[in-house]
Amino acid sequence: MKARCDSLFNKSIIRQKRRKGTCTSRKAAQTSILAVRPHPRNRTRGLLSIDAFVFPCALGRSGISVFKREGDGATPGFVMHPLGIYFRRDRRRGGIGPARLPVLSIRSDLGWCDAPGDANYNRPVRLPFPKSHERMEREDALYDICVVLDWNIKSRQRGAGSAIFLHIAHPEMKPTEGCIAIAPQTMRRILPRLSRKTRIRVLS
Template sequence: MHKKRTHPVLLVRPASSCRRRGVLQAGILRLPCALGRGGTSIFKREGDGATPVAKMQLMQMFRRDRRLAQVRSALPGRGIRQDDGWCDAPQHPAYNRPVRLPFAASAEAMRRHDHLYDLVIVLDWNVRQRLRGRGSAIFLHCAKSGYEPTAGCIAIAPRDFIRLQAYLRPGVALEVRR
């Protein structure tokens, strides 16, 4: 009898002291993380600032220039270009998809002036099975100093991507719990 091979799950739980911060667990690692300004939600909606409570596959990785070059991953990915964006307009056909800037509808710039998107892991929240208004651009990305809340993503310290790199591969999921 063959055992079914299971992939690891990155587990995120909100901190007991603050619903906008959490702990990302990967094997024996426990890493602090930032969550959405709206905490976590099982009813995620576009613009609510909440991190969705869900199990999401790691889909692809984007990197700005050669930043965090020491982080290796088997995830498909590429560098972030000057004109890369992510559509967050629920009524547009490209909703929750990468787009080229300038873009006629609302879109988030992927090449930011801060360092939040130096390394971005796209999570499968509302990507493969897209529903208008259920939320877009849910990523694992670099945290602001002090782990300030995100707009709905999960954010970790840049140095923690190095510690987490063994888990950054196809088949791994990130699960946010309440």
């Protein structure tokens, strides 16, 4: 039995195929660089700048690290690229609006493997799944819109970190487990400007 969720895996972020109808915005300008800087007085908070705008964001509970490891709670201090978008169609019946990235809805059987010793490490998997994993269909709103970043995906290293996303922040901007989290209104502003050419530069 194949554990990996191939129906989502192949169509979304790894093969990086453009799905018909996902690139619907021609008016929104493409953004080439998105910079994330740590807050000077709080390492779990950051400032996300895009074009001439600056927005608050939440970072990992351990701040930013250039030595990212699985479970350390740190946001990778590197340059990453967005690969695709998952969203909760059951909560967003109207969709997410214009997007230049591949878009897929989160199903109830979608998980993400975070077991370094498993062949599916840092890959989407179909639930139930026997090894350690994260359920993408959360009770809270954090993954209502979830942009998958390319950290440790194209050339995976065991234990180098998994499930690094740009997602919706907790209302109180609580720290993440290593992701970058932004307010829903910020997500609406920047989502149409993201493409595979966008560089998300996390500065330590």
